[in-house]
Amino acid sequence: MPHRNAPLTELGRLRLARCVVEDGWPLRRAAERFQVAVTTARRWAGRYRQCGAAGMSDRSSRPHHSPRRTPTRTERRIIKVRLLRRWGPARIAYLLGLHPSTVHRVLTRYRLTRLTHLDRATGRTIRRYEHPAPGDLIHVDIKKLGNIPDGGGHKAHGRQAGGRNSSAHRDPDRPRTHHGRPNLGYGYLHNAIDDHSRLAYTEILPDETKQSATAFWQRAQAFFTGHGITVRRVLTDNGSCYRSRLWRETLTKAGITHKRTRPYRPQTNGKAERYNRTLLDEWAYAQPYTSEAERRAALPAWLHAYNHHRGHTALNGLPPASRVPNLTGQNS
Template structure:
């Protein structure tokens, strides 16, 4: 893989390098060598002085005599014929399936076998590259994107919008789960006897502007539970100078449609995402992905309490220390109104 990447880099470098027009062995240098041969000097002497093979200089001189300066230009190294290349009619079939089924090389190889055509996925990929349809966006012949364009937005001030969501994860049985014992062995089966761990519910509120996040692991996702979480989240944001929250964005889950949660919001405007559109609440969805990778599944935990105890440490690191790419490498706390008193909060 490393060698392949290095080869690609070398090819890119070769394409971008431009030699000086008077450099030796460029078309200008070849012309000068040919003129020395025309002046009567032995071709083997001229080739030795230039440091090239006699056969190479003889080839250039023959092109010079036949075509003049144009014959000394660089030519493509592509062979005149490629007997091993895929037949054009087969390439047409590959292109047809690609455009109509939107499949990748591996799946296209299976589809082609239905037509009695056997091609390796790597060969199909080269065909797609030659036809200019190796990427899904290359198939957009109608002028409309296959995927909706990314619409990024950010509210002007902290507190203008808070994203709220719940992520459900499996609880860890006492003694550890399959990440410690493996799957299907005696130790794994023994760890499951008499235990029904169930699920834990991660309630999260994240500020749209600063990305400051507050997360709790709770037992359920009922409306009354979400209401209690919201009250504690408001206190957390207030401690960071976000004293007024104007809007809250949630999905259409029953806990957010419930009376308890909406009563807890008070005068805060409650906005809902469009059904089946988690992208609208993308900031909290992306945070949950980071939460899963850097906390929930970072290591094999011996019990659920051990993992839950580490949650506060993750949230602290996320808010005060972890560089955020959307904030030019700064942690979220640096975008809050309380940034001047960060030392008092960052304990």
């Protein structure tokens, strides 16, 4: 297709060329008639003589010869290093004595997959999937998070002041396991995220036992059900709480199929792993909290913003609420 400022379409070029070649119009007269330059009229008339009506289409502006193009042997070396070592343009350039932009152009020219789209272990392209409807698959995972001492930790005040706040911690229920080292304890983020809509539900619990995981799932299932989502499958890792009889019986009683990831393959549960990273970046470490209570108080507001307002790249910039049929409860 011609560009937006082109005075002639393919049909206009054909009419101009026929006026010159078949009707014998002078080039200047044809150029004035179609309001183009004489050189333009000459070009389309010449193409018509050479190729007929097929010559009126646009041609690539790529040159026929590129004497300064990277040699084929060098291109093959770049591709070989990329496939064998899975390095980026900069590291390949340092190894081969080239400029990183040259390596990047070669990789782009041959349409080699970005490293972020490759499995580091096998080098194969990551297969990304998305179930067609909400509830077809729910990803469940647990993230262990260290508690913040009262007054703030090292992220808020630096190592020296944060260390003093941590050392001042005295909790009789959590004795020190090492001399001089405080035992602040951990919070366990139990997360459930819908594969299709990315609607998420999170709770902070004191442990990751089978009783806590099962109770969390019952509340998470009620959350999804309340928003019009019928859960059919649940995907977890191979943690002990998810291999327990209590967990299995709870899902079976609800008519839910339990699926587990392959051992040592967290990529299978990638949506939950990515959600964990989002939690850390945008909530857990988003600001210098002065206490664990302050950080936990900020979770419900962040979770609401994530589900209702935060644009998701996998959803073309729309929030998870845009894919949930009954998020506001208007159909209940």
